[in-house]
Amino acid sequence: MASTLLQIRGVDPTTRDELAARAARRGQSLTAYLRDLLQREVATPDLAEVLARVDARSESSAVSAVDIIRADRDSR
Structure with missing residues (x-):
C-alpha cells in the first residue's frame, strides 16, 4: 500500500x-x-449519492409506492 x-x-x-x-x-x-x-x-455515501440511488430505483420501478398503498387501501 x-x-x-x-x-x-x-x-x-x-x-x-x-x-x-x-x-x-x-x-x-x-x-x-x-x-x-x-x-x-x-x-x-453522502446525501447526493443516496438521492441519486433513490432516483435510479424509482425510475426503474414500474409501480410507485403510492400506487401500492392506494391499491392496498382500496382492496379493504
Whole structure:
C-alpha cells in the first residue's frame, strides 16, 4: 500500500487533544485513529449519492409506492 502524507493545518489544540484522547481510549495512535475515521467517512455515501440511488430505483420501478398503498387501501 502506498503511503501518502496528509497534513491538516490550523487544527485547534482542543480538537487535537480530544482526537488524541479518543484514539487512546481505543488503544490506537492518533494517526491510526484518524486513518480509520477518514476511511469510514469515505465508505459512507453522502446525501447526493443516496438521492441519486433513490432516483435510479424509482425510475426503474414500474409501480410507485403510492400506487401500492392506494391499491392496498382500496382492496379493504
